[in-house]
Amino acid sequence: MISEAVVDLSRWQFAATSLYHFLFVPLTLGLSFLLAIMESTYLMTGKEIYKDMTQFWGKLFGINFALGVATGLTMEFEFGMNWSYFSHYVGDVFGAPLAIEGLMAFFLEATFVGLFFFGWDKLPKWQHLIVTWLVAFGTNLSALWILVANGWMQNPVGAEFNYETMRMEVTHFSDLIFNPAAQVKFVHTVAAGYTTAAAFVLGISAYYMLKGRDAAFARRSYTIAAGFGLAACLSVIVLGDESGYTDGEVQKAKLAAIEAEWHTEPPPASFTAIGIPDQEKMETAYAIKIPWVLGLIGTRSIDEPITGLTEILEKNRLRVREGMKAYGLLQKLRTGEKTPENIAEFNRYKKDLGYGLLLKRYTEKVTDATDAQIESAAQYSIPRVVPLFWTFRIMVGCGFVMLGVFIWAMFASSLRRCRQTTLLKWSLYIMPLPWIACETGWFVAEFGRQPWTIAEVLPTFLSASSLTEWDLYISLSGFIALYTLFLVIELFLMLKFIRLGPSSLHKGRYHFEITQEEGVSHV
Amino acid sequence: MFDYETLRCIWWLFLGVLLIGFAIMGGFDLGTAILLPFLGKTDTERRVIINTIGPTWEGNQVWFVTAGGALFAAWPMAYSVAFSGFYFALLLTLFALMMRPLGFDYRSKLPSEKWRSNWDKALFIGGFVPALIFGVAFGNLLQGVPFHFDNDMRIFYDGSFWGLLNPFALLSGLLSVAMLTLHGAAYLQIKTEGDIQQRCQKTVMLFGIITLAIFALAGVWIANIDGYAITSTLLHDAPSNPLKKVVEKAAGLWLSNYRQYPLLILIPGLGFMSATLTILLSKQQYLKSAFISSSFTIAAIILTAGVSMFPFLIPASQSINHSLTVWDSSSSHTTLAIMFWVTVVFLPIIIIYTTWVFRVLSGKITLAHIQNNDHTAY
Known part of the structure; x- marks a missing residue:
């Protein structure tokens, strides 16, 4: 596993050089x-x-x-x-x-x-x-x-x-x-x-x-x-x-984060013009909301909901667990157990493989992740x-x-x-x-x-x-x-x-x- | 349309075409920039030299950008291994290449002598350093690169920056500098007249001989360094996985392609012949033919390296079985096919409009031209 410092420095370098490039x-x-x-x-x-x-x-x-x-x-x-x-x-x-x-x-x-x-x-x-x-x-x-x-x-x-x-x-x-x-x-x-x-x-x-x-x-x-x-x-x-x-899905999470949309609200969602978001408590203090606007600009409709972060988090907890299965099956396939059942099972879970990979931050083996580690990975996905x-x-x-x-x-x-x-x-x-x-x-x-x-x-x-x-x-x-x-x-x-x-x-x-x-x- | 094996071969060729395209088109820019401080004695002379390539260098450099993009698209593993492994070498190349757009555009915008001489140095660095490092990189590819994969296909580089600067690699670096300088001089003597042109002619002679000597020396040397060969069976149309073969490493193996197909010897032969021809043609004042001949020299020298290594792209010097070859490190069949069609359609279009632009900008750059266009010329 590469160290967190290397990842952070690589990110800083990429961000700095692309922001700089984007000046011109x-x-x-x-x-x-x-x-x-x-x-x-x-x-x-x-x-x-x-x-x-x-x-x-x-x-x-x-x-x-x-x-x-x-x-x-x-x-x-x-x-x-x-x-x-x-x-x-x-x-x-x-x-x-x-x-x-x-x-x-x-x-x-x-x-x-x-x-x-x-x-x-x-x-x-x-x-x-x-x-x-x-x-x-x-x-x-x-x-x-x-x-x-x-x-x-x-x-x-x-x-x-x-x-x-x-x-x-x-x-x-x-x-x-x-x-x-x-x-x-x-x-x-x-x-x-x-x-x-x-x-x-x-x-x-x-x-x-x-x-x-x-x-x-x-x-x-x-x-x-x-x-x-x-x-x-x-x-x-x-x-x-x-x-x-x-x-x-990630675009939805991004939108919810931009708008501090902690929970899905009945459509059309209102737009939080300004406020003080608090990630720990998952709420926005002193929010000034303008009704309808977010739903309109986000979905171009009045009946589609904007998914809130709580709901996204809930879904991601499940996907991390499915991702663990996908990762386990991948290891089997890589070591040569290419049975038709393994391949079929892997294909069923592989769309969540990425969520399984999130666990690598907490445990190298992934398949042995504890409930606490799964929760951390899900939180990390927001x-x-x-x-x-x-x-x-x-x-x-x-x-x-x-x-x-x-x-x-x-x-x-x-x-x-x-x-x-x-x-x-x-x-x-x-x-x-x-x-x-x-x-x-x-x-x-x-x-x-x-x-x-x-x-x-x-x-x-x-x-x-x-x-x-x-x-x-x-x-x-x-x-x-x-x-x-x-x-x-x-x-x-x-x-x-x-x-x-x-x-x-x-x-x-x-x-x-x-x-x-x-x-x-x-x- | 094409099967996977054929497409892999085609993409090996395309990569060669783009690299040779860069070495020929970007090559005379680099060579000209290397010659700038030596052939231009006054500010106006230096401006003449800069303006021979000023309007076209940008398009020429895109050959390099596109070769990099094509390497990424068609040979993603080779791109990942080379770029992360040669980290500092590429960083230096990058910093040097950055001097070029600024040097060309900014140099003559201010009259200050100090400003201009600093940019001249920057332009020299922007020509010399990349030319040297590209050669050094090839020299290292021929010897193998110390990298390995783990089970998740993560790449680890086990060498150091200083390890890249070994004798054979440095010789390759000098070969690259020599042939590009030769090429730059061959270009410059078409675009200039009088004193500068005469100096170019001497330069063509000198660097023609140096190129020939180093190329011969490298040829002898390569017979004695360790080459690589695949000894296990390796399906040519299987999904790309470079961990599934057995490779041997021994002196002289880089000559095995020539032993198997003796006609291939014509490629290095062409290198020697056209380098010699460049000198002769330049002496006889056939300037355009001399330039074409120096282009062939470059193509032949690069092709010699490629053909000696085929099917290897990046041999792994320690975990030798992890070496990247044409058969097990390409993109998927679909991607190679899509990119094949994109290239087949756009490369001819590029060549057509590039030719048109060069025709519009043809003709010599003279001292009078610079004096008359003091505020618009580079």
């Missing part, structure tokens, strides 16, 4: 589309200023993209480096979408991104526009495949355990692709990316207007960002992925409520604040009245919110999946590689040192180019290049 991904997802929209406008109107916009926001895109690429490689390496048992146990299923992501999406995005930057003088306008759209398409396609992989970790459909190979194997690949958990996640994640990019462009354009510089450039960017952002932000909220939380409850509310709160600003910005821009100091200040100050929402969103989705790496199939504590604590200390400090340095450099460059603004294009018609402001409004 949403902006790439959204900004690539904004660039495509700006360049399309350039072709339709023929106005040079839209080309300048594409190139300037493209510069910032490039600075961000480089770090996204650099830190994305880490993710592919870490599955094998730190989670080798996971990689063996589910590689047959989980590896496929990753490989397809490479073939279908990464090649597309990476091959054309160079042409986006260096093809302006080498391609006819319309061909360059196609290149830009292909980059946007490629980045979004890669999000699709990574979320098919991730969706399968949340709700592992279309695969079965094979005792001969000791791993999960694909049975129906189409189920993986059409996994509801994956579909909902994809829409939610890319829409979050669009919102992030819109808030980024909105905030920086507001900064230029507040400074009274590059008026025409800033106003046009602001208008596009406001429209795109409003549509995106509405999608994130309306298509919020709570609806995906009813597919799969996610921790407090962190999920709060991070979820932070995410949603950020979403609604942004929605408000986008609505305001949209109205003001369509009335050509976006140059009001209060609105511009709000636009600037909400800039960190999409990142906070994205990071907390990641946390809700992945911490809410615990104690599993693959829901109901493989516990996290079994998934890690057999490394030593020191291995992890060294690699983790390496990551922290390098990633901190990278972030400092990136922010430094980003801020420098934001401050330079479109004058960094050296077109000779922007702030710092001309003395007279408004000299650009005729362009």
Whole structure:
């Protein structure tokens, strides 16, 4: 058995590196589309200023993209480096979408991104526009495949355990692709990316207007960002992925934990807006409840119940016991007692094998588990409520604040009245919110999946590689040192180019290049 | 459509194609980055060198990313054993590779000399370290890796990082650096002119000879290191379980494939021939042919390692029966079949649009080009 410290450190490293990676991904997802929209406008109107916009926001895109690429490689390496048992146990299923992501999406995005930057003088306008759209398409396609992989970790459909190979194997690949958990996640994640990019462009354009510089450039960017952002932000909220939380048992547990839904209540369930959840007592103090809302967003119906944690726990106690039987039978099959009865019995219980594996935390043999150990394993199968409850509310709160600003910005821009100091200040100050929402969103989705790496199939504590604590200390400090340095450099460059603004294009018609402001409004 | 045994062979080939694809496409990027501090004497010259690969290196590196993904999808046990076993080697590779996107994009964004020379160093590291470690990894694969499985198929690595740095592995590392440097120089002399081009030509000569010498030395050495062979029966279409066979380990066994199929000797033969040809063609100013020839050199050298080891993917040096082979460590029949079709459809499409992009970006990078595009070039 690998030590708990190694598992914890492996988790810290994975969480830190993926959260870090996810600082850059949403902006790439959204900004690539904004660039495509700006360049399309350039072709339709023929106005040079839209080309300048594409190139300037493209510069910032490039600075961000480089770090996204650099830190994305880490993710592919870490599955094998730190989670080798996971990689063996589910590689047959989980590896496929990753490989397809490479073939279908990464090649597309990476091959054309160079042409986006260096093809302006080498391609006819319309061909360059196609290149830009292909980059946007490629980045979004890669999000699709990574979320098919991730969706399968949340709700592992279309695969079965094979005792001969000791791993999960694909049975129906189409189920993986059409996994509801994956579909909902994809829409939610890319829409979050669009919102992030819109808030980024909105905030920086507001900064230029507040400074009274590059008026025409800033106003046009602001208008596009406001429209795109409003549509995106509405999608994130309306298509919020709570609806995906009813597919799969672990998803249900996650939903119940997010909402501190301790007991199943008669449908439609009410939504606990705020309160102080207590995992020990399984109740929420000072809860302010809004009737109907949770049932509506969770099940899109008024007659389906939202399962409460008590009921889930009750069910899991049984499943741990069934899992013990499955594990016992598996040992028999592995040592060669492949009688038809054993195989039939194993097939009957194997869907609970994962719950049996949870017992490995308490006893190596599993089949000799005591009642107390079974109870501990069942308790362990329930996610921790407090962190999920709060991070979820932070995410949603950020979403609604942004929605408000986008609505305001949209109205003001369509009335050509976006140059009001209060609105511009709000636009600037909400800039960190999409990142906070994205990071907390990641946390809700992945911490809410615990104690599993693959829901109901493989516990996290079994998934890690057999490394030593020191291995992890060294690699983790390496990551922290390098990633901190990278972030400092990136922010430094980003801020420098934001401050330079479109004058960094050296077109000779922007702030710092001309003395007279408004000299650009005729362009 | 295809039976399990055939698909396993196809996937061995596909992995080879992707690795060779990376070594050829990503290889000249790595080689060019290695040459950067030596062939570029001024800032503008260094920018010329960087911009020969700047717009395309990103797509080229995806060959590596995809080879990793394909290893995960088609050979999950090999992926798990290699990545967890070579933990620190891969960590170093990763840290070095991270320098590349930042180096290319950030280097010329600021005029400061110190800023730029630091990124030049980073780019060099990003080329040299991965090239070295990939070779060292191959050298270790050829000798076997100290790992074993327990009954639940959990992997244990019984060696250390320093154990990877043995003489034969280091020689393989140098071979990898030499052939990729050769390849980088062969590419660079197509894309440049004048002084840089002349320096490239000398480099092609030098590293062509070094590659030939190390490849020959490795060939002699490999006859004397322990190879592996399966001695029990092993069904080629059974579910993947690497614990069910008997393996022997003895010097010279890596040559047994050549003894059985003498024609295979053409593969290392091609390596020697095309390396020599690269030097000659470059001397005669047939630059594009020289580049194609150096691509063949790389393909032949990698294929030589693969063919010598077949059907082994990762031999286990201590618990030798746990070795991973083509017949007992693949994904399921279904997954191999699905991934086969995905690859067959998408690989040609990738090759088509990559060719188009290279055609758009063809032509030499000149000093004047850099001076005229001071703010947009890398």
